[in-house]
Amino acid sequence: MSGTSPGLTPPADAKQPARHADAPAPGELLGAHYDQCFGCGGDQPHGLHLAARAGEGVSITAEFTVRPEHQGAPGLAHGGVLATALDETLGSLNWLLRTIAVTGRLETDFVRPVPVGTTLHLAAEVTAVAGRKIYSTATGRIGAPDGPVAVRADALFIEVKVDHFIDHGREEEIRAAMEDPDQIRRARAFEVNP
Numbered sequence: 645m646s647g648t649s650p651g652l653t654p655p656a657d658a659k660q661p662a663r664h665a666d667a668p669a670p671g672e673l674l675g676a677h678y679d680q681c682f683g684c685g686g687d688q689p690h691g692l693h694l695a696a697r698a699g700e701g702v703s704i705t706a707e708f709t710v711r712p713e714h715q716g717a718p719g720l721a722h723g724g725v726l727a728t729a730l731d732e733t734l735g736s737l738n739w740l741l742r743t744i745a746v747t748g749r750l751e752t753d754f755v756r757p758v759p760v761g762t763t764l765h766l767a768a769e770v771t772a773v774a775g776r777k778i779y780s781t782a783t784g785r786i787g788a789p790d791g792p793v794a795v796r797a798d799a800l801f802i803e804v805k806v807d808h809f810i811d812h813g814r815e816e817e818i819r820a821a822m823e824d825p826d827q828i829r830r831a832r833a834f835e836v837n838p
């Protein structure tokens with residue numbers, strides 16, 4: 645773990661993460677958890693369209709190709725977009741735990757610039773769980789799963805109840821997601837156990 649923040653250091657009594665019995669099999673694509681998600685949704689034309697795949701244990705791999713609409717400096721990915729790719733990949737880990745959780749802290753190292761057209765290969769894993777706190781780490785590599793490291797992140801996700809989204813989300817999107825006849829998609833929009 646590269647984070648230096650005390651908030652990202654698991655307490656001494658933290659536990660190893662436990663993969664949920666119904667987690668998708670290693671190698672299985674997760675698909676979008678919500679069509680409107682900027683990170684993974686298919687209905688967001690300028691979104692990242694990040695595709696995540698379950699790994700062994702509580703780990704995920706994901707790919708994201710940098711497009712012209714993701715630029716910051718000319719021809720290079722915006723740092724915030726790269727942080728989004730890390731956040732999305734780390735957030736997907738919670739589906740393997742079947743826990744609803746939101747990002748509390750995300751600490752990012754930008755190691756190399758990432759040109760437009762690059763496919764970023766991300767790998768993330770949960771390192772520890774302490775009560776509602778889920779500690780995780782991720783790496784993004786250029787061009788291949790063993791390519792040069794471009795970005796790294798350590799994160800703390802906090803488990804929440806589904807009320808978190810119902811209480812804070814805009815009503816029209818909440819209602820539409822709740823009324824989705826597809827039970828699995830409805831559950832995954834909020835990362836709830838189906």
Ligand SMILES: CCCCCCCCCCCC(=O)SCCNC(=O)CCNC(=O)[C@H](O)C(C)(C)COP(=O)(O)OP(=O)(O)OC[C@H]1O[C@@H](n2cnc3c(N)ncnc32)[C@H](O)[C@@H]1OP(=O)(O)O
Nearest residue numbers: 651674677731732735736739746747748749800802804835
């Ligand atoms: C198929 C794919 C599916 C899934 C794919 C899903 C991908 C989703 C996209 C990625 C995820 C996101 O971007 S989620 C969106 C971005 N995040 C958010 O909007 C969260 C906004 N923040 C909040 O709502 C709140 O601050 C919470 C829920 C995070 C925490 O509030 P709370 O519930 O009142 O809890 P609180 O008591 O404050 O904190 C609980 C414990 O966590 C610690 N804690 C809380 N925040 C922090 C922090 N920033 N840094 C360090 N530690 C913290 C506290 O010290 C405490 O420790 P102790 O005293 O217990 O030791």
